Amino acid sequence: MKRAGFLVPFLYIVFLMLPIYWLLNMSFKTTNEILGGFSMWPADFTFDNYAKIFTDPTWYNGYINSITYVAINTVLSVAVALPAAYAFSRYRFLGDKHLFFWLLTNRMAPPAVFALPFLQLYSAIGLFDTHLAVALAHCLFNIPLAVWILEGFMSGVPREIDETAYLDGYSFPRFFVKIFMPLIASGIGVTAFFCFMFSWVEMLLAKTLTSVAAKPIVATMTRTASTSGYELGLLAAAGVLTIIPGAIVIWFVRNYIAKGFALGRV
Amino acid sequence: MNKTWNNKAWFMVLPVLLLVAFNAVIPLMTVVNYSVQETFGNNLFFFEGVKWFREVLHSERFHDSLLRQFFFTGTILAIEIPLGVIIALAMPRSGIWVPVCLVLMALPLLVPWNVVGAMWNIFALPDIGLMGYSINALGIDFNFTRQPVSAWFTVIVMDVWHWTSLVVLLAYAGLRSIPDAYYQAARIDSASRWAVFRYIQLPKMKRVLTIAVLLRFMDSFMIYTEPFVLTGGGPGNTTTILSIDLVKAALGEFNLGIAAAMSIIYFLMTLLVCWVFYSAMMRGEDE
Numbered sequence: 096m097k098r099a100g101f102l103v104p105f106l107y108i109v110f111l112m113l114p115i116y117w118l119l120n121m122s123f124k125t126t127n128e129i130l131g132g133f134s135m136w137p138a139d140f141t142f143d144n145y146a147k148i149f150t151d152p153t154w155y156n157g158y159i160n161s162i163t164y165v166a167i168n169t170v171l172s173v174a175v176a177l178p179a180a181y182a183f184s185r186y187r188f189l190g191d192k193h194l195f196f197w198l199l200t201n202r203m204a205p206p207a208v209f210a211l212p213f214l215q216l217y218s219a220i221g222l223f224d225t226h227l228a229v230a231l232a233h234c235l236f237n238i239p240l241a242v243w244i245l246e247g248f249m250s251g252v253p254r255e256i257d258e259t260a261y262l263d264g265y266s267f268p269r270f271f272v273k274i275f276m277p278l279i280a281s282g283i284g285v286t287a288f289f290c291f292m293f294s295w296v297e298m299l300l301a302k303t304l305t306s307v308a309a310k311p312i313v314a315t316m317t318r319t320a321s322t323s324g325y326e327l328g329l330l331a332a333a334g335v336l337t338i339i340p341g342a343i344v345i346w347f348v349r350n351y352i353a354k355g356f357a358l359g360r361v
Numbered sequence: 362m363n364k365t366w367n368n369k370a371w372f373m374v375l376p377v378l379l380l381v382a383f384n385a386v387i388p389l390m391t392v393v394n395y396s397v398q399e400t401f402g403n404n405l406f407f408f409e410g411v412k413w414f415r416e417v418l419h420s421e422r423f424h425d426s427l428l429r430q431f432f433f434t435g436t437i438l439a440i441e442i443p444l445g446v447i448i449a450l451a452m453p454r455s456g457i458w459v460p461v462c463l464v465l466m467a468l469p470l471l472v473p474w475n476v477v478g479a480m481w482n483i484f485a486l487p488d489i490g491l492m493g494y495s496i497n498a499l500g501i502d503f504n505f506t507r508q509p510v511s512a513w514f515t516v517i518v519m520d521v522w523h524w525t526s527l528v529v530l531l532a533y534a535g536l537r538s539i540p541d542a543y544y545q546a547a548r549i550d551s552a553s554r555w556a557v558f559r560y561i562q563l564p565k566m567k568r569v570l571t572i573a574v575l576l577r578f579m580d581s582f583m584i585y586t587e588p589f590v591l592t593g594g595g596p597g598n599t600t601t602i603l604s605i606d607l608v609k610a611a612l613g614e615f616n617l618g619i620a621a622a623m624s625i626i627y628f629l630m631t632l633l634v635c636w637v638f639y640s641a642m643m644r645g646e647d648e
Contacts, residue, residue, distance in 0.1 A: 103451035107529075108465050111522060114484040115468070117491045121483055133494045171380075179377040182370035189368055194378070196639050201385050203635045205583040207604035208624040211611045212388030235384040238377055296473045298586045299608070313475045317590065327483060334476040341471030349463045352470075353534035356527055357572045360642055 115338070121331035129327050144332035154333065157312035160226065161295065164309065167230035169290040172237040173283060180245035181271070185254065198239040202358075206299045209235065214303050228304045229311070233294045240293065240358065241286045247359020248282025282359075285351040288344060295340065312337060389628075395621035413622035423623065425598070426606040433602055434581045437520045441577060442570070444521070445528025450562070452533055463533075466526040478590025481519040485591075492518075505592065509599035512592050516600055519587060524580070528573045535569035536562060568645045575638040582631055603627060 121129060122144055123137040148154040182188070183195055213232055214223070222228040256278070260270040276283065302314040316333050348355070396413055398406040417423050453459055472480070487493035487504045492515075496503040505511040539561060547557050585604040588594070594601035594609070601609070607627060611620035 100451045101453070104448055104453075104462055104466075107448050107525075108462065111466065111469055111526070113491060114480050114522065117484045118480045129489060133489050135491075175376040175380060178373035182373035185364060186367040186370035187364045188366070188370040191370075194374065196636070198377070198381065199639055200632055200635050201381055203579045203583070203631050203638075204385070205585070205604055205607075205627060205631060207583070207585050207607045207611075208392065208628055209384075209388050210608060211617075211620065212391035213384075215391060216387055231380070232384060234380050238381050242377060292471055296471070298473065298475045303612070313473050316479065317475055330479060331483060334479055337473045337476050338468075338471070342468060345464055345467050345471060346460075349460050349467070352463070352467050353530040353569075356470075356576070357531055357534075357569065358642075360572065360645070 118331050118334050121327055122335050124328050126326055126328050144328045145336075147329060148332055148336065154312075154315060157310060157315035157333075158336070160305075160309050161301075161311040161313070164226040164229040164233070164301070164311070165291055165294040167226060168233045168237055168294045169287050171230060172234060172241045172290045173287050176238055176241035176245055176286070177276075177283075178271075180242050180249055181275070183242065183246045184249040185257065195242075198242055199358075202236050202239040202243070204235065206236075206297065210299055210303045213300060217304055223304065224306045224308050226309045229301050229309060230294075232300045232304055233297060235300075236297075237290045237293055241290055244286045244289060244355055244359035245279070245282055247354065248279045248285075252278050281351065285348050285355050288348045289355045291344070292341060295337075392621045392624045392628075395617045396625050399618060409618065413618040414626070417619060417622045417626060420619075422606065426601050426603050429599075429601065430582065430603040433516070433520075433584075434578060436517055437524070437581055438574065438577055440517070440521050441525045441528050442574060445525050445573070446532050446566070446570070448525070448529045449532035449536055450558070452529075454537070463530070466529055468526075469523050470526055472523075474586035475590045477519065477523055478587045481515060481522070481587075482591050485515045507596055509596060512596060512600050516588050516591060519591060520581070520584070523587065524577060527576065528570075531569040531573045532566055535566035539565045571641050571645070572638075575634065575641065579631060579634055579638065582634070 128139050217223050217228045260274050298313040301311045399409040484490045485493045485505050503511045505515040543561050592600045594605045607623050610616045
């Protein structure tokens with residue numbers, strides 16, 4: 096019985112790894128070998144696909160563009176969400192519950208609804224095809240996410256700490272930076288991770304708001320897939336490279352992932 | 362927790378409010394605007410009232426994609442929730458394997474959505490993909506680019522692959538919050554495995570499972586990129602769910618009125634579910 100119990104997660108993980116293995120397998124094959132037929136591992140092991148991505152500017156610029164707007168978005172989202180989350184966790188104010196709910200509706204808003212209006216809005220203010228446009232657009236769902244997660248973490252810090260600090264003569268900004276932020280450091284880390292992640296995985300808005308100068312890697316991939324026919328090896332290698340950043344940082348947040356996905360509420 | 366009443370807290374919320382409102386209110390008003398107007402190009406618009414709404418609500422195309430959407434959402438919920446709970450129950454509760462399991466299971470959640478689509482496309486190709494090839498080798502005719510059933514099967518397995526881990530992680534977090542004393546008490550009472558699940562584990566997981574169901578429900582309503590990259594809504598229109606249909610109408614055909622009216626109906630539906638989600642969360646917090 097004990098043995099059988101361990102089998103379930105094991106089989107599940109095997110199921111999860113199979114498509115990833117297949118992607119890796121494809122990325123080390125030449126295009127000819129891929130189209131030549133079915134094989135479990137590359138007969139003609141090659142790094143050409145990866146070499147092409149790292150030397151061709153249309154490819155590696157895609158990564159640079161993606162990382163740029165993701166970084167801007169993460170910093171922006173966490174910076175504005177910190178005071179807001181503090182306000183929601185410590186104070187009652189006019190319309191607070193409505194505002195909190197309204198934020199959530201934006202996290203749940205389907206990007207498909209916003210694709211066309213976003214295109215027009217960002218063209219009108221002259222930001223189309225810039226990193227800032229994508230970073231700002233992703234704020235639509237990342238700021239609500241950040242506020243909700245941070246509020247969850249902040250509510251776990253007893254209010255007595257705030258009051259003691261004020262009695263000790265701390266001003267609010269000094270208290271917030273010197274005492275409060277270190278207390279919720281893990282919460283800030285997790286929030287930054289989730290902002291990073293959701294900005295990194297989103298494609299529809301990023302693709303709609305860019306054409307050449309700020310084209311993200313995800314858009315480069317879909318356009319390559321449709322224009323140059325069947326360069327599957329290259330596509331697979333690009334796919335593998337997009338998984339790596341997430342795979343590296345995931346170790347640091349492994350105990351908080353559930354909390355982050357539940358918007359700070361587990 | 363009792364909070365102090367302080368309207369100055371508004372100033373702390375202001376930056377968030379401005380940034381999100383810029384992204385949410387202006388586009389939403391654009392959509393509302395389009396949904397009540399007709400255009401013949403040249404930026405000339407005139408008021409049409411509820412014509413588009415009536416047209417959308419009576420169009421067979423909308424009914425079909427809505428129906429497909431509900432079929433998709435219902436199927437993935439019916440698979441992912443029980444499967445996630447079973448896996449969470451079978452996970453070791455402590456030891457070196459726990460972090461390894463957690464990290465490996467969380468991996469699909471961090472794959473960019475279009476890569477998920479591309480990956481499954483390659484994986485399911487009937488001649489060179491592992492899954493497509495294996496299924497065909499078993500003697501079942503499988504080709505997701507031509508057969509509606511195969512396409513649906515692939516889309517659903519892809520979503521199960523992508524999001525079941527979310528349910529596992531949430532359910533596991535709920536299970537870990539159960540103190541050992543509960544299990545010891547159950548052992549003293551010589552409770553059956555089922556009784557432990559029904560009267561200890563399930564009640565403790567109730568809250569996280571509510572969150573999981575609602576999150577999966579809402580996210581499956583928003584899903585666009587993965588099925589779009591995998592099947593493009595095809596073969597024909599058979600896997601064209603709501604969001605794919607919407608983007609087709611708006612960016613593909615520039616049918617602004619129709620697309621806008623669809624957007625608003627779509628948005629109102631998510632808003633409703635969102636409200637249920639919010640109430641459930643807040644009730645959980647008050648307890």
